[in-house]
Amino acid sequence: MKRTFAVSLSAVVAAAGLAAFGPAAQASTHGWKGGHWKGGHVHVVRPGKSIQAAVDHARPGDVIQLKAGYYDGGIYVNKRLTIRGAGFKTVIRPGRKDHCAKAGVPGMGFCVVGNYKHLVRGVTIKDLTVWRFKETGVYGMYTDRLTVERVLAKKNGEYGITEFRSIRGRFVHNWAIDNALDAGIYVGDIKNARGTIVAGNYSSGNTLGLLVRHAHHVKAWGNKLVYNCVGAALVNDDQRGGQGHTKLWNNYISKNNRSCPAHEEVPPLGGTGVLVLGGDHNLITENIVTRNRGTLPSSGGVVLLPSPGGRPARHNLIKNNIVLGNSPYDLVDQSGSKTNRFRHNECRTSDPQGLC
Numbered sequence: 001m002k003r004t005f006a007v008s009l010s011a012v013v014a015a016a017g018l019a020a021f022g023p024a025a026q027a028s029t030h031g032w033k034g035g036h037w038k039g040g041h042v043h044v045v046r047p048g049k050s051i052q053a054a055v056d057h058a059r060p061g062d063v064i065q066l067k068a069g070y071y072d073g074g075i076y077v078n079k080r081l082t083i084r085g086a087g088f089k090t091v092i093r094p095g096r097k098d099h100c101a102k103a104g105v106p107g108m109g110f111c112v113v114g115n116y117k118h119l120v121r122g123v124t125i126k127d128l129t130v131w132r133f134k135e136t137g138v139y140g141m142y143t144d145r146l147t148v149e150r151v152l153a154k155k156n157g158e159y160g161i162t163e164f165r166s167i168r169g170r171f172v173h174n175w176a177i178d179n180a181l182d183a184g185i186y187v188g189d190i191k192n193a194r195g196t197i198v199a200g201n202y203s204s205g206n207t208l209g210l211l212v213r214h215a216h217h218v219k220a221w222g223n224k225l226v227y228n229c230v231g232a233a234l235v236n237d238d239q240r241g242g243q244g245h246t247k248l249w250n251n252y253i254s255k256n257n258r259s260c261p262a263h264e265e266v267p268p269l270g271g272t273g274v275l276v277l278g279g280d281h282n283l284i285t286e287n288i289v290t291r292n293r294g295t296l297p298s299s300g301g302v303v304l305l306p307s308p309g310g311r312p313a314r315h316n317l318i319k320n321n322i323v324l325g326n327s328p329y330d331l332v333d334q335s336g337s338k339t340n341r342f343r344h345n346e347c348r349t350s351d352p353q354g355l356c
Contacts (some may be wrong), residue, residue, distance in 0.1 A: 034106040049074050051083070051092075052099045066090045066128060073109040073133060074098035078120050083110070085102070085128030088152050091174050092130045100139070107157070109133030116143035116165070120228040126150050135159065137179070140166050149173055153184070160206065162186040176203040179262065183211035191241050198223060207260045207269060208232070209253075214239050218246040225253045229260035230270040231292065236278030238309035253289045263309070271299035273326060276335070277343040278307025285321065293327035296335075301326030301347065304335035312336030319343035331355040 029050035040061040043054045047069025054064045060080040066088040072095025077083070082313040092109050108129035114120035116188035119142050126149040132135035140146045143166040152175045155158030158181070160176030163169040167190065176184025184203030187196050189212070191346030203209035209225030212218050213235040225231035236243040259270040271294015274284060289301045298305060301323040304313045313335035323345055325331040330347035333340055333355060347356040 002315075003288070005318075016313075028257070030316050033125065043178060045071070046190060048073060052097075053145075055079075055081065055083075072096065074100050074106075075110050075131065076100050076103050077112045077123055077170065078103075078114060080120075080122035082124040083128075084124075084126050087127050087150075088099060088129050090128040094133055105135070105139055107133055108139040109137045109153075110139065111158070112140045112146055113136075116142060117143075119144040119166070121145055123147070124149070128152075129154065131155060133324075136160070136162055137176075138162065140164065142166060145170065146167055147172075151175070152177070154178055156180070158182045159186050160184040160203070163188075163193075163196060165189045167192070167194040167196065169193070171198045171201060173200045174202070176206060176209075176290045178205035183208040183233075185209070185273075186211045186213070187218050188213040188215045194218050195219055201256065202226075204228065205258070207258075209256065210319065212243060212246050213237055214241065214243055216241070216243065216245045220246070220248050221250045223251045225251060226255050227258060228256045229258045230272040230275050230298075231289070232273070233255040233275040233277065234279040234282050235275075236280075236307040236311055238278070238307050238311060242278065242280060242311070244282060246279070246341045247283045247285075248274065249285045249287060251287045253287055254291050256292045257294060259294075267298070268296055269298060270296055271327070272296075272303055273300070273323070276303045276304045276313045276316060277313040278305075278309075278313050279316065282316045283319045284316065287321045287323075289321060289323045289326065289330075291325045293325075293330070300328060300332045300347075300351075301312040301330040303332040305332075306338055310336070313338045316340045317343070318345060321345045321347075321348040 004245045042063045063082045066085040068089035073092040074311045077098040100108040121144040124147040129152040134157045136159040137156045140163040147170040160179040184206040200222045208230045209228040210232040253273045273289035273292035300310040314337040329349045329351045331350040
């Protein structure tokens with residue numbers, strides 16, 4: 001699970017070759033709709049043709065429409081585009097040429113990459129599958145308003161869907177399943193994510209269902225986080241700025257009982273619903289956190305611990321949650337601080353006693 005708690009930078013074989021992009025169907029869609037810019041031309045790409053060629057050819061605001069079928073991934077996006085598939089049957093898989101390598105992030109299905117002076121703004125990726133990439137299904141770095149919607153990110157080597165050093169992201173109604181070493185959905189490395197939204201997603205079979213690390217001002221609600229090692233983690237990894245001011249509410253977090261061994265700087269994980277490591281001013285409310293069971297110091301329903309470097313978790317509010325059937329405890333506050341508040345939670349066991 002490399003880079004999870006440390007500084008982050010970063011069923012067939014793909015069809016041979018990259019076919020040239022041909023100017024298939026194009027239609028003008030300029031204009032405003034509902035107060036939003038609707039886009040430019042629509043470029044239709046058919047199975048076996050090059051999405052990267054279409055991206056390179058398109059102008060900001062254009063739409064790249066993908067038919068059902070298989071396509072080569074490693075697609076580098078650095079301009080405002082919408083890339084839209086036809087649902088799960090539009091499958092992006094590793095190909096012969098990885099265009100993300102020239103952006104310094106090889107091994108990604110899609111990489112949306114800007115720099116600290118020039119964010120890539122307004123990219124949307126939706127209605128498709130990203131499958132079996134060495135690193136990450138959809139990777140964002142230095143983005144503004146990156147939207148990932150109705151994407152199935154499955155069996156990628158590290159993360160499913162990510163946003164690094166980015167603001168105002170929108171990750172909604174996705175499925176992040178069996179991404180091996182890291183989180184199904186990740187937001188991190190930004191002092192102020194400016195309200196990045198993670199809503200209505202299903203995340204299962206990952207090391208962490210949702211990871212917010214070294215980031216502030218994230219909103220996560222309506223997610224189903226099940227059968228991971230940890231359902232949701234809010235992590236201060238001891239970089240300057242920490243983690244905090246994240247709202248986690250109305251999520252279903254259950255049976256995150258997989259066992260994940262220690263990996264590089266990350267300790268063993270397993271049996272945890274919500275884990276707060278050294279984070280501050282987070283609000284955890286109105287969640288259902290049930291049957292998360294393990295034997296590790298981090299196991300339990302809602303667990304507050306210091307950061308890996310010993311910084312206490314402080315000023316967090318945990319209220320109005322249903323936290324039942326977790327082991328060894330429903331609520332754990334071994335945060336190193338007396339500033340955390342537990343209010344009106346339905347639970348039966350706690351460490352220390354009296355939190356329920």
